[in-house]
Amino acid sequence: FKLEKSVMSKRREIFTEMGIEFKLGVEIGKDIVLDELVQQYDAVFIGVGTYQGMKADIPNENAQSVYSALPFLIGNTQHLLGFAAPDYVSMEGKRVVVLGGGDTAMDCVRTSVRQNATEVTCVYRRDADNMPGSKKEYNNAKEEGVVFRFNAQPMEVVTDDSGKTVGIKIVKTRMGEPDTNGRRKAEIIAGSEEVIPCDTVIVAFGFAPHTMPWLESVGVTTDKKGRIEALGELKQQTANPKIFAGGDITRGSDLVVTAIAEGREAAQSIMAFLEV
Structure with missing residues (x-):
């Protein structure tokens, strides 16, 4: 909430130019099920935060x-x-x-x-x-x-x-x-x-994790506080080897810089998982 909104908008423009597609207004479990994403893509990252x-x-x-x-x-x-x-x-x-x-x-x-x-x-x-x-x-x-x-x-x-x-x-x-x-x-x-x-x-x-009933069907586990467990062989990897997670949803409410660091670690792990 302290970040300048113009900075966030500029970041999105840069990412879009890099080829990243943003699908806004889509709710997992309502508009699309996580199972479909897991089937369509080689790897999935969950960074939903705690709300x-x-x-x-x-x-x-x-x-x-x-x-x-x-x-x-x-x-x-x-x-x-x-x-x-x-x-x-x-x-x-x-x-x-x-x-x-x-x-x-x-x-x-x-x-x-x-x-x-x-x-x-x-x-x-x-x-x-x-x-x-x-x-x-x-x-x-x-x-x-x-x-x-x-x-x-x-x-x-x-x-x-x-x-x-x-x-x-x-x-x-x-x-x-x-x-x-x-x-x-x-x-x-x-x-x-x-x-x-x-x-x-x-x-x-x-904040605490919100309810995510759609995790169970893809084999992703949570701890007693409702946080996604990233206990795979690779950093930020969940119980489902195709699914990675990071940020507040894995460690609890923390700083933006911590979430960014875990996002980068997850990206490296995904590349290793895909052998690219």
């Missing part, structure tokens, strides 16, 4: 003016490009609270700033040192006026009698011992609840 937004699982999460990060960001991009944008919402003149501390949260706070929100606050349950997002993005957001509330865990979306969002209830936390991944746990401080007034809440807790 299932993770929920906050707090009371009133479905209240008015509570949005999921991805539809918000996609709607804004479609609006900027002049496309139909059914999910577009403007934060102009609103007090916005974004929940989360990753790169998606940084996208949301900075997009809200560009939409001329009155206030933008980022709420994250750990401290700045344990925030998973890019430090550069964090510093840029601060320079643009975003307020960060660290060691604050969301407890409830506060609404008025009409169901309209008027705040987010949080409880303060302290950093405890590291978890199994080496990150320090956020421990709740009893009796430290408070309400941050706001007009809008954006939930940006990252």
